[in-house]
Amino acid sequence: MNKYKVISFYKYIEIQNPEGLANEQLNWCLKNGILGKVYLAKEGISGSVFGNDEAISKYKNHLRSFKIFEDIWFKETPTNQIAFKKMHVRVKDEIVNSGLKETKLENTAPKLTPEQLLRFYETGKDFVIVDARNWYESKIGKFKNAITPQITHFREWPKVVDSLEEYKNKTIVTYCTGGIRCEKASAYMLEQGFKDVYQVDGGIINYIQQFPDTYWEGGMFVFDDRKVIEPNTKEELKYIANCHFCNKPTSYFINCHNLDCDKIIVCCHECKAENEYCCSDECRLSSNKRKVFYE
Ligand SMILES: [Zn+2]
Numbered sequence: 561m562n563k564y565k566v567i568s569f570y571k572y573i574e575i576q577n578p579e580g581l582a583n584e585q586l587n588w589c590l591k592n593g594i595l596g597k598v599y600l601a602k603e604g605i606s607g608s609v610f611g612n613d614e615a616i617s618k619y620k621n622h623l624r625s626f627k628i629f630e631d632i633w634f635k636e637t638p639t640n641q642i643a644f645k646k647m648h649v650r651v652k653d654e655i656v657n658s659g660l661k662e663t664k665l666e667n668t669a670p671k672l673t674p675e676q677l678l679r680f681y682e683t684g685k686d687f688v689i690v691d692a693r694n695w696y697e698s699k700i701g702k703f704k705n706a707i708t709p710q711i712t713h714f715r716e717w718p719k720v721v722d723s724l725e726e727y728k729n730k731t732i733v734t735y736c737t738g739g740i741r742c743e744k745a746s747a748y749m750l751e752q753g754f755k756d757v758y759q760v761d762g763g764i765i766n767y768i769q770q771f772p773d774t775y776w777e778g779g780m781f782v783f784d785d786r787k788v789i790e791p792n793t794k795e796e797l798k799y800i801a802n803c804h805f806c807n808k809p810t811s812y813f814i815n816c817h818n819l820d821c822d823k824i825i826v827c828c829h830e831c832k833a834e835n836e837y838c839c840s841d842e843c844r845l846s847s848n849k850r851k852v853f854y855e
Pocket residue numbers: 803804805806807808827828829830831832
């Protein structure tokens with residue numbers, strides 16, 4: 561039995577007073593055993609929060625009690641791990657930093673359900689699937705045949721779209737972790753003249769819950785202390801990345817503990833310990849190392 565749940569959610573909706581709501585959220589969560597991150601902006605809410613079953617179900621009811629959030633979709637993942645140790649609530653300009661200020665949400669692409677995406681694959685449909693996440697996310701997991709842009713921040717999306725010019729008249733499917741980035745990513749593509757764009761509804765989280773061991777390959781990067789979710793049980797679909805040191809298949813990452821380096825590398829647990837969480841001997845001998853050892 562899993563003891564805890566992580567829920568992630570977002571909704572684009574006009575919020576009059578994000579600061580007020582931020583205070584409310586922080587106080588409520590601290591009182592009710594909820595940890596995680598919630599972002600608020602005038603354009604909406606996004607979050608990923610963690611707690612035991614009871615706390616999570618209370619939180620869902622609480623958030624849905626606000627008229628503007630009564631239909632919000634919570635994507636749930638049961639877990640035994642501690643996903644967050646703190647509660648952060650922040651007011652931002654955008655609920656996901658995109659830099660796509662001119663992009664209109666009403667232009668967002670139609671949603672493709674996990675079943676529909678599965679059918680695209682199974683019927684051999686001619687389509688181009690594009691990962692809207694960062695390189696270190698797609699490095700350890702992606703949809704079969706996906707284009708995986710080597711970007712380090714979603715703000716670089718326009719550059720990715722430029723590079724896809726040759727597919728302008730093809731069927732395009734975009735995906736991200738929970739769907740939030742694709743709302744704007746797909747809108748931007750349509751605005752740039754792409755003809756037939758879809759986004760995976762509810763993102764990877766939604767797909768792997770329904771169809772593990774199919775067309776998702778490897779692990780899914782998450783922005784909390786779990787770091788990675790491994791949805792597949794078929795040996796050949798478990799890992800797509802290899803340890804930087806020993807080449808063993810793994811989905812784990814470290815940030816090099818030399819703060820002057822901070823490079824992200826794929827690294828198995830054994831090599832992580834052996835190399836003191838560093839990417840090289842040089843970094844291991846640095847005097848400017850992180851004091852805390854993360855799992
Ligand atoms: Zn290794």
